[in-house]
Amino acid sequence: MKKILIVEDDGLAADLERDYLEASGYQVEVCGNGREGLEKAETGGYDLLLLDVMLPEISGFDICRRIRQDQNVPIILVTARTEDVDKIRGLGLGADDYMVKPFNPTELVARVGAHIRIHERLLSDKKKESEQEEELRYKDLVISAPYRKVTLGGHEVKLKNREYELLHFLASHPGMVFSKDTLFERIWGLEAAGDTATVTVHINRIREKIEKNPQKPEYILTVWGAGYKFAEKPSV
Numbered sequence: 240m241k242k243i244l245i246v247e248d249d250g251l252a253a254d255l256e257r258d259y260l261e262a263s264g265y266q267v268e269v270c271g272n273g274r275e276g277l278e279k280a281e282t283g284g285y286d287l288l289l290l291d292v293m294l295p296e297i298s299g300f301d302i303c304r305r306i307r308q309d310q311n312v313p314i315i316l317v318t319a320r321t322e323d324v325d326k327i328r329g330l331g332l333g334a335d336d337y338m339v340k341p342f343n344p345t346e347l348v349a350r351v352g353a354h355i356r357i358h359e360r361l362l363s364d365k366k367k368e369s370e371q372e373e374e375l376r377y378k379d380l381v382i383s384a385p386y387r388k389v390t391l392g393g394h395e396v397k398l399k400n401r402e403y404e405l406l407h408f409l410a411s412h413p414g415m416v417f418s419k420d421t422l423f424e425r426i427w428g429l430e431a432a433g434d435t436a437t438v439t440v441h442i443n444r445i446r447e448k449i450e451k452n453p454q455k456p457e458y459i460l461t462v463w464g465a466g467y468k469f470a471e472k473p474s475v
Contacts, residue, residue, distance in 0.1 A: 240264065240265065240266045241264075241265050241266065241286040241287070241355055242265070242266045242267075242268070242284060242285050242286050243260055243265050243266070243267045243268070243285065243286065243287050243288075243289060243351065244267075244268050244269075244270075244276070244279055244280055244285045244287075244288050244289065245257060245260075245267060245268070245269045245270075245289045246269075246270055246271075246272075246273065246275075246276030246279075246280075246288070246289070246290045246291060246294060246299065246302065247269065247271065247289070247291045247294075247317070248271045248272060248291060248293075248294055248295055249291070250271070252291075252340070253269045253271070254269075255344055256289065256344065256347060257269055259344040259345070259347065259348050260347075260348060260351065263348045263352070265351070268285075271295075272294060272295040272296050272297075273294035273295060273296045273297030273298060273299070273301065273302055274295075274296040274297050276290065276294065276297070276302055277297055277301075277302045277305060277306075280302060280306050280310075280312075281305070281306070283310055283312070285312060286312070286313070286355055286358075287312065287313045287314070287315065287351055287354060287355055287358075288302075288303075288306065288312055288313070288314045288315070289315050289317060289347075289351070290302055290303060290314060290315070290316050290317065290334075291316075291317050291318065292316055292317065292318035292320065292325065292329070293318065293319075293320075299316055299317075299318070299329075300316075300328065300329060300332060303316065303329065303332045303333060303334050304332050304333070306333075307332065307333035307399060311358070311400040312358070313335045313336075313354040313355060313357070313358050314333065314334045314335055314336075315334065315335060315336045315337070315338060315347075315350060315351065315354065316329040316334045316336070316337045316338070317337075317338050317339075317340065317342075318337075318338075318339060318340065319339070319340040320339070323436075325337075326436070327436070327440055330436075330437050330440045330441070331440055331444060333399045333400075333401075335354050335357075335401070335427070336350055336354060338350070353428060356428065357427065357428035360428065361400070361404065373385070375407070375410045375411065377410065377413070377458065377469070377470065377472060378457070378458075379391055379392040379393075380410075380449060380458060382406065382407055382410055384407065387403055389403065389406065389449070391449055396448050396449055397448070398445065398448065399444075401426060401427070401441055402441055402444055402445050402448075404426050405422065405426050405438075405441050405442070405445065406445050406449075406459070408422070408425060408426060409422075409459060409467065409468065409469040410458075410469045412468075412469065413468075413469045413470065413471045413472055414468060414469070414470075414471035415468055415469075416462045416465050416466050416467070416468045417466050417467060417468065418465065418466040419435040419438040419439065419466055419467075420435055421466070422435075422438045422466070422467065423435045423437060423438050426438075438467075442459060442467060445459060446458075446459060457470060458470055
């Protein structure tokens with residue numbers, strides 16, 4: 240049985256989320272403040288974290304930041320605030336999804352299920368990649384699939400899970416142009432009706448880490464009006 244941690248200080252909202260998730264076959268734990276939520280999340284015993292952004296003591300943003308330092312567990316942020324800057328901040332910290340209250344509880348259950356399946360698929364893909372001992376090289380950039388490791392000029396580049404998946408996918412298809420919708424569906428596993436701004440946020444964060452000048456990228460290129468592509472290897 241998959242185990243979900245809900246960190247939510249609104250008791251009514253937490254009870255509603257728990258009831259729907261338990262009715263769908265999940266084991267659910269609830270806590271009402273950020274400090275307790277962080278302590279529980281750090282045990283690593285959960286298949287997904289559902290974090291309210293505005294929490295007593297420690298915010299959902301800070302919990303997300305701390306957990307992303309050593310865990311790849313799926314994280315969904317929940318908030319009553321509708322500002323895009325909050326959504327971008329949450330995704331930039333490594334959250335996998337962002338839901339604005341009020342939302343349909345059945346949609347929450349669907350998203351929880353989708354993200355858990357995606358996470359399991361990525362773990363399976365990681366195992367297959369390790370077996371294949373695949374290594375991608377372009378100029379000073381090396382992507383080593385067996386270790387999910389990226390180096391630039393011999394120095395390791397720390398990428399979060401979705402950042403690595405996105406970079407690896409693009410680098411595996413040099414020269415091919417992919418729309419934001421296609422990348423969103425391929426990496427996040429959700430229909431493109433979702434917020435494809437997530438793709439832009441992650442592309443920008445990858446560029447900040449691997450490009451000498453993120454404004455003039457040489458690895459991940461923007462194809463205006465079409466999407467993104469990884470640079471083709473120069474002819475020998």
